[in-house]
Amino acid sequence: MQPKRIWIIVTDGEKCRFLESTKRNEDPHAVLPDLETSNPPTREQGTDKPGRTFESVGNRRSAYEPPVDWHQQGKRDFAREVAGVLKEKTHENAFDRLIIVAPPEMLGNLRPVLSEETKEKIVGEVNKDYTRFTPREIKQQLSQSYDV
Template sequence: MLDKPIDYKTWILVADGEKALFLENMGDGELPNFEIRRIEEQDNPPSREQGANVPGRMSDGGTAHRSAVEDTDWHELGKERFAAEIAEMLYKMAHRGRFEKLVVVAPPKILGEMRQHLHKEVQSKIVGELAKDLTNHPVDQIEKVLAA
């Protein structure tokens, strides 16, 4: 959760499993002014468009009884892979000194996936987290939500 206002020059990552907005606060904690620094998007079609085969079946043994095997959720795997890619981008940016403070905003599942891949250098710069999906909100709405 965000305990205090977002300082000047703090970066804000607003991400979900398919889109990431890298914002920078050019205002202060009371009057934030987020500017877009980078946008990353991933083309991740639904699983039904990515799978090549029908779900498998397996014998339950003995009789002619068979059970279905759940198909791989390619769409969900794509989201997890994107979270890992975002974590890698953050590491490269932090290593180059692009930001000193970072706020991460993402849905709970993506936030958890990203945490698994964040380098210690990035973790040390995180000053706040919010488990919420704001990627499809306009920047001024993101400012209002994070300022509240």
């Protein structure tokens, strides 16, 4: 019987690591290059000054706030990019099980954009930020709850 290929996705909205764990006594190893995005704070995106608008009555003017928080939009776009990679690898049968480790905000951005085939392979979600952990530390944290 072939060992189960468990992928561990560790992401935070700006960086994503794709790790694979096939043997219990070995540390997970990277199976794809890390995905990274440059997502500066909203104040550094867009124009220097918000636009101005006139009041409907009188000649008063006020600042116009953009309808989008560009920093949050960047995180949602990154979640779609990660979901696209996972969908492609699901179709290639690259893994049997999937564990997603991400802060709650990223999990919320990622869940709706995952394909149904990918969702079927998810065996666990951890709402923590492990992006700065080594593969060994990630395995130690996950081994308490999952068979990795």
